[in-house]
Amino acid sequence: MLIREWKFEDILALTALEEQCFESDRWSYRTFASCYENSAFFGVVATEGGEIIGYGGITIAADSADIENVLVAEGYRRGGVGNKIVGSLIEHARGCGVRDIFLEVRVSNAPAMRLYLKNNFVGVYARTRYYSDGEDCLVMKLSFT
Numbered sequence: 001m002l003i004r005e006w007k008f009e010d011i012l013a014l015t016a017l018e019e020q021c022f023e024s025d026r027w028s029y030r031t032f033a034s035c036y037e038n039s040a041f042f043g044v045v046a047t048e049g050g051e052i053i054g055y056g057g058i059t060i061a062a063d064s065a066d067i068e069n070v071l072v073a074e075g076y077r078r079g080g081v082g083n084k085i086v087g088s089l090i091e092h093a094r095g096c097g098v099r100d101i102f103l104e105v106r107v108s109n110a111p112a113m114r115l116y117l118k119n120n121f122v123g124v125y126a127r128t129r130y131y132s133d134g135e136d137c138l139v140m141k142l143s144f145t
């Protein structure tokens with residue numbers, strides 16, 4: 001399994017993975033494409049034999065950063081791919097000199113919460129009805145200080 005930076009030509013595969021894995025609040029082709037116009041955005045893909053099996057993205061804003069999305073294709077979960085993706089986003093943010101990384105996760109999404117806890121994120125507060133289906137999110141934070 002390899003981790004590399006996103007390329008523009010990856011967008012169709014990324015959009016297809018979003019459609020397979022999320023029922024709502026998916027990223028569209030347009031949303032992925034807009035990342036390439038944002039110099040503060042950094043995205044990685046995980047590949048296996050040339051096939052994209054996961055991805056993640058982060059936006060840097062001065063001394064803080066936001067993890068935007070992390071996803072691993074269903075058949076490749078529980079094999080350490082998500083951990084590698086999150087690790088590479090954290091390393092990128094650290095290299096940019098940020099102090100804090102934030103992210104939002106559905107309160108029902110135990111696998112993702114555990115992944116972030118394993119990477120030293122802590123829950124800081126909840127946002128009520130954050131998602132379009134009415135579910136709350138937990139905001140999580142990793143501080144380098």
Ligand SMILES: CC(C)(COP(=O)(O)OP(=O)(O)OC[C@H]1O[C@@H](n2cnc3c(N)ncnc32)[C@H](O)[C@@H]1OP(=O)(O)O)[C@@H](O)C(=O)NCCC(=O)NCCS
Nearest residue numbers: 070071072077078079080081082083105111112114115118
């Ligand atoms: C969350 C997700 C990215 C995890 O990817 P993954 O490749 O399976 O994760 P890893 O194998 O690297 O697991 C790392 C840690 O995450 C936690 N974890 C991952 N899947 C888990 C599960 N199903 N149940 C419990 N803990 C889980 C564990 O702590 C695990 O460490 P361990 O293997 O030492 O127990 C994956 O389940 C996914 O794509 N889910 C759908 C998309 C999503 O919800 N993204 C997050 C949006 S905020």
